[in-house]
Amino acid sequence: MRKIGRVLNAGLIAGMTALLIFGGSDLPRSQADPDFVPGEVLLKFKSSVPLPERALALAALRSRALARISSLNAYVVRIPEDATVEEMVEAFGRNPDIAYVQPNYIYRACLTPNDKYFEDQYALFNKGQQVGWVPGSPQGKPSADIKATSAWEETTGIAGVVIGIVDTGVDLNHPDLKNKIRSRGYDFVNGDTDATDDNGHGTMVAGIAAAETNNYEGIAGVAWNSKILPVKVLDQFGSGTTVTIVNGILWAVDNGAQILNLSFGAPAKDNAVEEALKYAFETKGVFIAAAAGNDNTAVYYPAAYDRYVCATAATDYNDQRTTWSNFGPEIDVAAPGDKIITTYPVALTPAGFQPYKFQDGTSMAGAHVAGLAALIRGIKPSLSPSDIMNIIRYSADDVNSSIHKGRDVFIGYGRINMEKALVPLKIIK
Ligand SMILES: [Ca+2]
Numbered sequence: 001m002r003k004i005g006r007v008l009n010a011g012l013i014a015g016m017t018a019l020l021i022f023g024g025s026d027l028p029r030s031q032a033d034p035d036f037v038p039g040e041v042l043l044k045f046k047s048s049v050p051l052p053e054r055a056l057a058l059a060a061l062r063s064r065a066l067a068r069i070s071s072l073n074a075y076v077v078r079i080p081e082d083a084t085v086e087e088m089v090e091a092f093g094r095n096p097d098i099a100y101v102q103p104n105y106i107y108r109a110c111l112t113p114n115d116k117y118f119e120d121q122y123a124l125f126n127k128g129q130q131v132g133w134v135p136g137s138p139q140g141k142p143s144a145d146i147k148a149t150s151a152w153e154e155t156t157g158i159a160g161v162v163i164g165i166v167d168t169g170v171d172l173n174h175p176d177l178k179n180k181i182r183s184r185g186y187d188f189v190n191g192d193t194d195a196t197d198d199n200g201h202g203t204m205v206a207g208i209a210a211a212e213t214n215n216y217e218g219i220a221g222v223a224w225n226s227k228i229l230p231v232k233v234l235d236q237f238g239s240g241t242t243v244t245i246v247n248g249i250l251w252a253v254d255n256g257a258q259i260l261n262l263s264f265g266a267p268a269k270d271n272a273v274e275e276a277l278k279y280a281f282e283t284k285g286v287f288i289a290a291a292a293g294n295d296n297t298a299v300y301y302p303a304a305y306d307r308y309v310c311a312t313a314a315t316d317y318n319d320q321r322t323t324w325s326n327f328g329p330e331i332d333v334a335a336p337g338d339k340i341i342t343t344y345p346v347a348l349t350p351a352g353f354q355p356y357k358f359q360d361g362t363s364m365a366g367a368h369v370a371g372l373a374a375l376i377r378g379i380k381p382s383l384s385p386s387d388i389m390n391i392i393r394y395s396a397d398d399v400n401s402s403i404h405k406g407r408d409v410f411i412g413y414g415r416i417n418m419e420k421a422l423v424p425l426k427i428i429k
């Protein structure tokens, strides 16, 4: 442990004896991410203190002025390398000539996008707003969200990361998606090169993960800048076969998808699908998010393929697991999946309505995870899919710790936290 006393013994000024009282006490070093600039404090002398005495007071604590904020008569002060900001704030604070001393705090802007319905996206930023437009809709619990606004300060993603939406297709001309579509994709249901959505499900999932953001339109996506690769493997009723799904997965990863979103499931194992996922994960290095299922039963496949897939359960606007979210040891994390506003196909929207919709489901939960994975991938392209999975797991908030401490079968490691997942990646280059 470092002792401030040794630091202070360098002082030669009689007037500084008050500071020596502090000598000898051990203080913890600052831990974790700093909330202030390390190696600096900000301090202000009383106006009666002459300039030479100010210099001596700084020198006595082996510190020096880096800059002066003249209208405040305050100084930015470099402190000794072997002392912490906390130690030096306390030490300077004992000098009666100093009006105040404090850390040079770090303020982190929160990036709030201008999208029309962002206010309705409790999943991204929950301030206790009403969830849903129907009169009597419930209000959320503040902070029961995935910390999107603070995370976006770190990154909003890059266009080079492509999310494969292997689903019912995507509305390629949707006002909040059309600029995000990498190509018209492929339609394995109808055997054509136009993955237009005739169901709605894929469009809803795509918007959550990567709707165009900060465009004054619709919603914000988790990954503002990532691209969407639409792959239609489910028909207009939301059903697909082993063959359409396997073809879709293989086509997506062979055509640039680095993240896959699989928001479909069935109770039975499927060798062919598992093999396609193995190819995506091991050969192509693709991160795969999947929905656990909405039947309050065992985790469906493909989410249950533990080795390859990040199985996602659904929480609500109070950070509670939804009653219908599937559960089991395969669950990795949870994300909001209850009353999620998202994009909906224009062609399926009744006249007079906007092409957006509130939707429930672990599909909606999984899409948040896919978006987060795309952001992680954008910052650190070299990470393997299992690295990304571990980052998402270990940064999650254990929001049910009062009843199920630690990882559990309902929400896995917890509700994802974008800020906790992304901030360390930016610091560790
Ligand atoms: Ca088609």
Ligand SMILES: [Ca+2]
Pocket (backbone or CB within 6 Å): 115, 116, 176, 211, 212, 213, 214, 215, 216, 217, 218, 219, 220, 221
């Ligand atoms: Ca938007």
Ligand SMILES: [Ca+2]
Pocket (backbone or CB within 6 Å): 303, 304, 305, 306, 307, 309, 310, 311, 329, 330, 331, 332
């Ligand atoms: Ca798992």
Ligand SMILES: [Ca+2]
Pocket (backbone or CB within 6 Å): 398, 399, 400, 401, 404, 405, 406, 407, 408, 411, 412, 413, 414
């Ligand atoms: Ca837990």
